[in-house]
Amino acid sequence: MKDRRLSIRTHGRTGNMEEKLLELTHVSKRFPVGKGKSIDAVKDVSFAVKSGESLGIVGESGCGKSTIARMITGLTEVSSGVISLEGKVISGLDRRRQREVYRHIQMVFQDPYSAISPRMSIGTFLEEGLVHFGIMDRKKAGKEAENLLKLVDLDPALAERLPHQLSGGQLQRVVIARAISIHPKLVILDEATSALDVSVQKQILELLVRLQKEFSLTYLFIGHDLAVVRSITKQICVMQEGRIVETLNSEFLTRDAAHPYTKQLLASVFSVRE
Amino acid sequence: MKKYIIGRILFVIPIMLVLSFFTFSLSYLSPSDPVTLKYERMGAVPDKEQVEKLKEEMGLNDPLLVQYGSWLGRVLHGDLGESYYYGTTVWQQITKRVPNTLILTAATLLLTILLAVPLGVLCAVCQNRWVDYLLRFISFFGVSMPSFWVGMLLMYAFGVKLKLLPIMGSGDLKHLILPAVTLAFWMTSIYVRRVRGSMLEEMNQDYLTGGLALGYTKAHIIWTQVLPNSLLSVITMFGMSIGSLLGGATIVETIFEWQGVGKMAVEAISIKDFPIIQGYVLWMAIIYVTINLLVDLSYQILDPRIRLGGKNA
Numbered sequence: 001m002k003d004r005r006l007s008i009r010t011h012g013r014t015g016n017m018e019e020k021l022l023e024l025t026h027v028s029k030r031f032p033v034g035k036g037k038s039i040d041a042v043k044d045v046s047f048a049v050k051s052g053e054s055l056g057i058v059g060e061s062g063c064g065k066s067t068i069a070r071m072i073t074g075l076t077e078v079s080s081g082v083i084s085l086e087g088k089v090i091s092g093l094d095r096r097r098q099r100e101v102y103r104h105i106q107m108v109f110q111d112p113y114s115a116i117s118p119r120m121s122i123g124t125f126l127e128e129g130l131v132h133f134g135i136m137d138r139k140k141a142g143k144e145a146e147n148l149l150k151l152v153d154l155d156p157a158l159a160e161r162l163p164h165q166l167s168g169g170q171l172q173r174v175v176i177a178r179a180i181s182i183h184p185k186l187v188i189l190d191e192a193t194s195a196l197d198v199s200v201q202k203q204i205l206e207l208l209v210r211l212q213k214e215f216s217l218t219y220l221f222i223g224h225d226l227a228v229v230r231s232i233t234k235q236i237c238v239m240q241e242g243r244i245v246e247t248l249n250s251e252f253l254t255r256d257a258a259h260p261y262t263k264q265l266l267a268s269v270f271s272v273r274e
Numbered sequence: 275m276k277k278y279i280i281g282r283i284l285f286v287i288p289i290m291l292v293l294s295f296f297t298f299s300l301s302y303l304s305p306s307d308p309v310t311l312k313y314e315r316m317g318a319v320p321d322k323e324q325v326e327k328l329k330e331e332m333g334l335n336d337p338l339l340v341q342y343g344s345w346l347g348r349v350l351h352g353d354l355g356e357s358y359y360y361g362t363t364v365w366q367q368i369t370k371r372v373p374n375t376l377i378l379t380a381a382t383l384l385l386t387i388l389l390a391v392p393l394g395v396l397c398a399v400c401q402n403r404w405v406d407y408l409l410r411f412i413s414f415f416g417v418s419m420p421s422f423w424v425g426m427l428l429m430y431a432f433g434v435k436l437k438l439l440p441i442m443g444s445g446d447l448k449h450l451i452l453p454a455v456t457l458a459f460w461m462t463s464i465y466v467r468r469v470r471g472s473m474l475e476e477m478n479q480d481y482l483t484g485g486l487a488l489g490y491t492k493a494h495i496i497w498t499q500v501l502p503n504s505l506l507s508v509i510t511m512f513g514m515s516i517g518s519l520l521g522g523a524t525i526v527e528t529i530f531e532w533q534g535v536g537k538m539a540v541e542a543i544s545i546k547d548f549p550i551i552q553g554y555v556l557w558m559a560i561i562y563v564t565i566n567l568l569v570d571l572s573y574q575i576l577d578p579r580i581r582l583g584g585k586n587a
Binding site: 073075099102103105106107109110111114115116117118119120128129132133162164175178182 | 478479480481483484485486487488489490499502503576577578579
């Protein structure tokens with residue numbers, strides 16, 4: 001248990017847990033579709049995530065939730081509005097400064113097999129960030145990769161393997177391990193459990209909760225399954241057609257849901273459960 | 275892995291047996307017999323009795339399988355027979371032509387790789403921008419225009435008008451340029467599209483985004499990860515192209531008078547020179563079987579997902 005925490009702890013942050021880590025203020029994204037026409041993927045979205053907490057964004061596919069993730073990571077430019085991290089504006093930065101921001105925001109994707117280049121070993125994948133950001137040299141990073149695997153309850157011997165030799169669940173643990181390897185301030189989980197089967201999904205969610213407690217991580221959890229998202233977040237923003245239609249406390253979701261779309265989402269969850 | 279390679283090589287034997295049988299049947303099924311054809315080439319009109327006597331001596335009246343057996347025995351000893359037309363053995367003719375075809379193939383492939391890979395990457399990186407549209411437009415032309423037409427346009431421009439290059443013939447580098455460019459233009463047009471498609475597919479993978487999130491530049495991820503991964507799917511197609519080029523780019527070799535195996539095959543077919551045709555078909559078979567084998571083996575080495583005998587695989 002001791003070596004599990006190892007260098008991650010020593011690089012850990014001590015911050016004011018109540019301060020806003022991420023804040024989006026009136027953020028919109030418009031995509032041109034040719035002939036002077038455009039579509040609004042995200043319309044006037046505002047929300048904030050406090051340090052050490054987790055916020056969920058729920059909505060059907062195409063509602064703009066992944067565009068929000070891409071704008072936060074700087075992969076897609078913001079059309080209007082402001083995104084800030086720890087009070088500093090991070091939207092519309094030049095490339096060099098963007099790189100400094102990337103360092104603090106990491107993403108976990110839906111399909112773990114697509115997240116790792118098929119010819120890259122698990123060990124190299126885990127070392128990449130550590131070496132690239134100069135946190136440690138390749139040799140030390142190799143050792144740290146093994147620690148990271150232990151941290152996510154995997155056998156350190158897997159470092160030698162290639163992605164196709166691991167199961168989807170194992171691979172998603174690897175992706176999570178890399179995301180936290182460089183001690184980001186924010187981890188964006190974009191449908192991170194959607195491609196996994198239910199029992200594996202539960203294990204991954206438990207892992208995420210444990211890691212959050214251990215390292216005071218801040219999550220932005222994007223998903224379409226209300227039941228999954230509420231299990232890991234404190235607050236949930238419900239999105240429809242690019243807008244946030246309602247922001248709710250996860251605990252009182254069923255009680256407080258007022259918007260017809262949220263009710264519809266809730267009904268669909270329960271109809272499957274029944 | 276060793277077991278796999280040996281298995282694959284052994285599998286080649288029945289394929290070659292079937293192919294050689296069909297090759298041999300070519301002359302057996304043809305309406306005229308080698309003896310008559312040989313006399314005709316010499317301009318002599320043999321009498322029937324003479325023909326029958328020679329046929330009997332050459333074993334041409336034996337049953338098909340017996341004839342095939344003795345033919346196969348000779349082939350295995352490197353004796354493919356004598357050409358009716360060239361006055362040399364088939365083996366001599368093929369070994370004379372193959373180096374020319376190899377040179378043309380190598381030049382074409384080199385040009386194609388040098389052009390298609392960077393241009394395909396450029397198209398993918400600049401997807402739906404003017405560079406992409408322009409290159410796709412040109413490659414559309416390249417794919418659609420028959421190679422004899424491109425060849426003749428090049429001949430006209432560089433040979434007749436500008437007088438920079440010889441119009442036809444084979445031998446030195448100058449003669450090589452026009453046929454190689456003609457073939458490379460067609461092949462590059464195909465491969466630019468192929469590389470572009472394969473790159474775009476690979477660029478959709480999350481590891482690109484993940485790499486960017488780790489602060490790597492897009493160019494770095496594209497060159498080190500995306501491009502090698504996307505070229506895997508191009509390899510099979512490339513193997514087939516090598517096969518067809520080694521089989522002789524028949525049309526291009528013919529219009530440029532390039533003395534390769536393709537031109538030899540066309541000549542042999544037009545004058546019913548069956549031993550040469552048989553030699554050519556066997557050469558093609560060997561090429562395709564070998565290339566297929568090499569492509570499969572290269573996959574084993576390059577793509578860990580299908581590597582056999584690996585851990586957990």
